Amino acid sequence: MSDIALPAARRAPPLPRFRMPRGLLWQALLLAAVLGLGWWFWGNVQANMAKRGLELGFGFLDRAAGIPIGEAVVEYTPASSYARALWVGFLNTLRVAVVGCVIATILGIALGVMRLSPNPLLRGLVGGYVEIVRNTPLVLQLVFWHAVILGLPPVRQALEVLPGVFLSQRGMKIPVLVASPAMWALLAALAAGALGWWLLLRRERARQAATGQRRPTILPGLAMLLGLPALSVLALGAPQVEWPELTGFNFQGGVTLSPEFVALLTGLVVYTAAFVAEIVRAGIQSVHRGQWEAAFALGLPRGRIMRLVILPQALRVIIPPMTSQFLNLTKNSSLAIVIGYPDLVSVANTAINQTGQAIEVISIFMAVYLAMSLLTSLAMNLYNRSVQIRER
Incomplete structure (x- = not known):
């Protein structure tokens, strides 16, 4: 009887081994390191505050601040709470940021278009302005503008720069609408x-x-x-308009803008507009020359070419860096402490010196600036999405 080879018994396939991806492993280790560092920092803070008899908490916000604030959008007295004082500082910062972004955008667009003017004198003047302002520290510019405002004539010799708008050592007086149903x-x-x-x-x-x-x-x-x-x-x-009038040694009526506010707003606008002008110039020059030639061939005037052909395409390049400039202007407003304008950082520093609650106060204005930056980025990103050219 011949030997018959029997088939070898089939082996069971090996079980799959679980292998963690290397990238996920490094991220897990990094997360653990960050959490460990945060735990050590928190323990260190508690230990140091306990040695100095301090406690973490936001209960101090209900106490009377005793901080004199010379310029407030809402009603405020030194007897108000720390929460009210920080709110006043935030509103002062928000006022400078919003007004500054609007004026800097208008001025920057105008300067950016003039930067491309065929007139060599105008082009050279704007170019010189842009180079000088961009290469000078903002702090020095704020100090310069503050000195200029304080060097203006006294109130009785105030300069009327526009009808009803006066400039003097005490700031700027402007007319205001009287609150009424008609207004x-x-x-x-x-x-x-x-x-x-x-x-x-x-x-x-x-x-x-x-x-x-x-x-x-x-x-x-x-x-x-x-x-x-x-x-x-x-x-x-x-609606009735309340016009400022000089009576005696001061003006009556209208609204007073302090020298610190005028200097801060002027410095931020002049500084940011130089960057906006370069952004606009680069955006316009990014559009191919053939677009101009095609529009000229159709007989369109130069103004309509800029508005209907060039700018809609240039916005794709202009909007993203413009967002960064708006964020920079908002954060640069914290330099107001150099010239004495009571913004959020200035009020917060005074609150820290009086209460010793440095961590709580710093966390408050960090959260405020973070929220302002995120909201600005959200609004600009939505606008950027709306102006994008959609191909068919």
């Missing part, structure tokens, strides 16, 4: 007109994208922007 109706009508113009622009852009045709929007938009306030004035009357 609120006028502001609401202006907002409604601006909203209607924006909706009209959106509709016509959608029509142009779908059919290639677009109706004029300037005259209907101006009709809404000016017609609705005119109807409000006809219905409720014109």
Whole structure:
């Protein structure tokens, strides 16, 4: 009987081995190191504060601050709480940041367009301004503008730079609308007109994208922007304007902007506008020359070419760095402490010196600046998404 080879018994396949990805392992180790460092820091803080008889907590915010603040948007007295004092400092910072971003944007766009002017004198002047301002420390510029404001004539010889706007050693006096139903109706009508113009622009852009045709929007938009306030004035009357008048040794009426606020706003606007001008110039030059030549070949005037052809394409390059400049202006406002403007950081430093609650106060204004930066980035990113050119 011949030997018959029997088939070898099949072996069971080996069980798969679990292997952690190397990148995930390093991230887990890094997270553990960060948590360990945070735990050590927290324990060290508690031990050092216990040695000095201090306790962590935000209960001090309800105590009377006793901080004199010379400029406040809302009602404030030294008997107010620390929470109220920090709120006043935040509103002062927010006022400078919002007004500064708006003025710096307008001025920077104008300077950026002039930077590309065919006139060599204008182009050279703007270029010199941009180079000097960008290469000079902002702190020195703030000190310079503060010295300029304090060197102005006294109140009785105040300079009238515009009708009803006076500059002196004590700052700037400007007219103000008197709060009344007519004023609120006028502001609401202006907002409604601006909203209607924006909706009209959106509709016509959608029509142009779908059919290639677009109706004029300037005259209907101006009709809404000016017609609705005119109807409000006809219905409720014109709001009263309180004009500043020199009586004796000081002005009566109007609103006073302190020398510190004027110097800080001027310094931030002049400094940021130089960067905005370069951003606008680079954005315009990023559009290919052929776009200009094609638009000229169609017979479009230079102004309409810039508005309808060049700027919509340049915005893709302009918006992202503009976001950074808005954030920089907001954070640079913390240098107000150099010239004595009571912003959030200045009030917070005084609160730290009086209470010793450094960690709590620093965490408050860090959270405030973080929230302002994130909200600014969110708004600019949404706007950037809306102006992106969508290919068909």
